[in-house]
Amino acid sequence: MGEKPTIGLVAKRAGVSVASVSRVINGTLARPATEKRVRAAIEELGYHPNSAARALKVQASEQICLSFADVGNPAYLALTRGISRVLRDSKYRLVLSTSVSNEKEIAQHLQGLGSGYADGLIISPIVTNEKITGLLKELRVPTVLIGTLPQGIKIDNVSIDSSKGIEMAVAHLKETGRKKVAFVNGPLATNPGKRRYKGFIAAMEKYKLKINDDSIIFLSDFTSEAAIEGVKSANFLKKFDSIICANDLIAAGVIKILLDNKIIVGPDIAVIGMDNTELGKILSPSLTSIDLRAEQRGEIAAQLLLERMNDATLPPRKVELKPSIVIRDSSQL
Amino acid sequence: MGEKPTIGLVAKRAGVSVASVSRVINGTLARPATEKRVRAAIEELGYHPNSAARALKVQASEQICLSFADVGNPAYLALTRGISRVLRDSKYRLVLSTSVSNEKEIAQHLQGLGSGYADGLIISPIVTNEKITGLLKELRVPTVLIGTLPQGIKIDNVSIDSSKGIEMAVAHLKETGRKKVAFVNGPLATNPGKRRYKGFIAAMEKYKLKINDDSIIFLSDFTSEAAIEGVKSANFLKKFDSIICANDLIAAGVIKILLDNKIIVGPDIAVIGMDNTELGKILSPSLTSIDLRAEQRGEIAAQLLLERMNDATLPPRKVELKPSIVIRDSSQL
DNA sequence: TTGTACGCGTTATCAG
DNA sequence: CTGATAACGCGTACAA
Numbered sequence: 001m002g003e004k005p006t007i008g009l010v011a012k013r014a015g016v017s018v019a020s021v022s023r024v025i026n027g028t029l030a031r032p033a034t035e036k037r038v039r040a041a042i043e044e045l046g047y048h049p050n051s052a053a054r055a056l057k058v059q060a061s062e063q064i065c066l067s068f069a070d071v072g073n074p075a076y077l078a079l080t081r082g083i084s085r086v087l088r089d090s091k092y093r094l095v096l097s098t099s100v101s102n103e104k105e106i107a108q109h110l111q112g113l114g115s116g117y118a119d120g121l122i123i124s125p126i127v128t129n130e131k132i133t134g135l136l137k138e139l140r141v142p143t144v145l146i147g148t149l150p151q152g153i154k155i156d157n158v159s160i161d162s163s164k165g166i167e168m169a170v171a172h173l174k175e176t177g178r179k180k181v182a183f184v185n186g187p188l189a190t191n192p193g194k195r196r197y198k199g200f201i202a203a204m205e206k207y208k209l210k211i212n213d214d215s216i217i218f219l220s221d222f223t224s225e226a227a228i229e230g231v232k233s234a235n236f237l238k239k240f241d242s243i244i245c246a247n248d249l250i251a252a253g254v255i256k257i258l259l260d261n262k263i264i265v266g267p268d269i270a271v272i273g274m275d276n277t278e279l280g281k282i283l284s285p286s287l288t289s290i291d292l293r294a295e296q297r298g299e300i301a302a303q304l305l306l307e308r309m310n311d312a313t314l315p316p317r318k319v320e321l322k323p324s325i326v327i328r329d330s331s332q333l
Numbered sequence: 334m335g336e337k338p339t340i341g342l343v344a345k346r347a348g349v350s351v352a353s354v355s356r357v358i359n360g361t362l363a364r365p366a367t368e369k370r371v372r373a374a375i376e377e378l379g380y381h382p383n384s385a386a387r388a389l390k391v392q393a394s395e396q397i398c399l400s401f402a403d404v405g406n407p408a409y410l411a412l413t414r415g416i417s418r419v420l421r422d423s424k425y426r427l428v429l430s431t432s433v434s435n436e437k438e439i440a441q442h443l444q445g446l447g448s449g450y451a452d453g454l455i456i457s458p459i460v461t462n463e464k465i466t467g468l469l470k471e472l473r474v475p476t477v478l479i480g481t482l483p484q485g486i487k488i489d490n491v492s493i494d495s496s497k498g499i500e501m502a503v504a505h506l507k508e509t510g511r512k513k514v515a516f517v518n519g520p521l522a523t524n525p526g527k528r529r530y531k532g533f534i535a536a537m538e539k540y541k542l543k544i545n546d547d548s549i550i551f552l553s554d555f556t557s558e559a560a561i562e563g564v565k566s567a568n569f570l571k572k573f574d575s576i577i578c579a580n581d582l583i584a585a586g587v588i589k590i591l592l593d594n595k596i597i598v599g600p601d602i603a604v605i606g607m608d609n610t611e612l613g614k615i616l617s618p619s620l621t622s623i624d625l626r627a628e629q630r631g632e633i634a635a636q637l638l639l640e641r642m643n644d645a646t647l648p649p650r651k652v653e654l655k656p657s658i659v660i661r662d663s664s665q666l
Numbered sequence: 667t668t669g670t671a672c673g674c675g676t677t678a679t680c681a682g
Numbered sequence: 683c684t685g686a687t688a689a690c691g692c693g694t695a696c697a698a
Contacts, residue, residue, distance in 0.1 A: 056691080
């Protein structure tokens with residue numbers, strides 16, 4: 001009860017050697033009688049193996065690092081939930097790399113991994129440039145990347161076909177007789193922004209819907225504030241009969257603008273979001289949204305990582321999930 | 334480039350002893366010439382000090398553990414943001430204790446801290462019983478608790494006067510002429526549930542507003558789903574001219590029910606939330622909400638913890654923040 | 667089956 | 683100012 005018990009104290013208390021204590025802890029050979037005494041001693045002293053010493057010896061930290069650009073985004077939150085659900089059944093702890101947004105921070109962070117505080121890394125970079133790609137290449141730690149995998153990087157990857165998602169949105173709009181579709185996107189400089197942009201163009205072509213320079217707005221961020229800020233007036237929105245938004249937050253902002261201007265969301269103008277977050281059920285009208293399976297992506301990423309840490313010789317794997325559309329009131333006539 | 338460089342390799346490369354390398358790294362006495370060569374060697378080899386070895390020697394992990402019941406709640410998210418903002422300027426990493434909801438998990442978790450993987454703990458238990466209180470008492474790690482501090486526990490604590498917040502809500506309603514106030518609360522078994530309950534009763538008395546058995550609903554959870562589930566019909570809500578909700582999520586659920594029943598939120602029935610999350614700005618009408626300063630609580634908690642880890646002799650400190658009310662459209666006539 | 671002894675990579679003490 | 687060396691607590695050959 002006084003000092004922090006070490007394996008040595010436990011050994012003395014149980015009248016055995018440290019080796020025996022270690023064996024009992026790590027579940028190997030020990031005579032039942034011995035084991036019993038050791039366990040008793042452990043219990044009495046309230047002993048817990050020191051993780052630093054263990055890590056140093058075993059060369060493994062039993063920690064996995066999670067590295068996101070924006071902790072605040074609900075989509076990332078869902079990813080995290082999925083990841084932690086898988087990890088809770090493992091021996092690994094989750095360490096959070098607190099908001100690595102700019103390139104410099106990411107670089108510092110990735111290099112910091114060299115200090116060995118994590119056995120694995122799950123990363124979802126919102127932007128990828130030469131430098132980050134280079135860093136990723138030299139990384140010693142088993143890594144799985146969630147999102148768009150840069151060319152030439154050979155690591156495990158789980159992604160979602162967001163283009164397909166936008167196609168589903170456009171298809172749904174076309175089916176319900178909408179003709180003038182706008183797209184409110186996040187920054188084109190980001191990976192999601194790029195993919196969604198291409199997806200929108202392709203989908204509009206596929207369904208032979210007209211598109212012009214006004215059809216797409218790029219916001220400064222994937223947030224409601226950016227939407228309210230970026231979509232100056234409802235007049236812009238009125239030129240269309242349907243708005244696809246790059247995520248649910250943006251959709252919420254757009255809906256707010258519409259409602260504030262007495263436009264009936266659904267009948268007048270359809271709004272579709274992406275991510276299918278909880279937000280969609282709460283909004284009035286409820287939000288039609290493309291489910292990008294964030295939580296599932298998190299789970300799969302964690303599983304891939306566990307497998308790889310278990311067997312480094314595995315070939316790089318690539319899992320691409322298919323989105324689905326959840327139709328609610330905001331796109332109903 | 335081949336193997337993971339150790340301090341020994343760096344020393345050899347620089348033609349000095351490991352001690353000198355260590356000194357350079359830890360920023361102590363070294364002749365400029367020596368320092369320069371060491372730094373060069375570090376650079377060339379891409380050396381990073383091994384954190385496990387360092388932790389073992391220094392008896393400090395440079396990690397802080399964050400322990401919440403529900404990672405999904407936006408209020409906790411704000412806490413986390415505040416915490417990580419403070420921590421990013423320190424040497425500490427943040428490790429997440431993935432959703433410790435039930436008593437058993439919390440117990441396991443707190444005991445696990447004995448293994449020394451964290452130098453400090455920030456915990457916000459949603460329930461506190463005998464067992465958890467006991468565990469908290471025996472905790473060796475510097476800890477700050479966010480929320481209601483159980484009797485007899487002598488640790489740093491940061492809390493928010495949520496009762497005062499509810500009083501502000503009631504005052505605002507009274508001022509604007511509302512008379513029949515309902516309160517949609519979370520589970521009474523939780524700390525926040527208890528405090529809010531008492532606060533509501535007290536506030537209603539103070540402002541001489543009538544209250545009866547129907548005035549309070551207890552939900553199964555602090556979520557929108559629970560609200561939509563628990564508030565069976567709009568008929569219940571129609572009995573009142575104003576609804577105070579235990580958080581913004583619940584408020585969102587209540588607003589949805591009202592809107593779906595063609596009740597004009599604001600003029601017909603006022604709705605007030607708590608937490609003042611981003612959600613409030615997005616909803617239509619925008620949500621009047623009690624700001625519980627979650628992000629600030631997180632920042633303060635982190636600061637208190639850093640101070641305490643720096644000086645264990647500090648007396649237990651208690652910081653109680655005052656809420657404020659943010660009036661938006663949902664409570665306007 | 668059990669015990670002894672060494673090394674994991676650092677930091678810190680103590681001579682030089 | 684610098685270098686050799688003893689810990690830190692644990693796992694595991696190897697010997698018994």
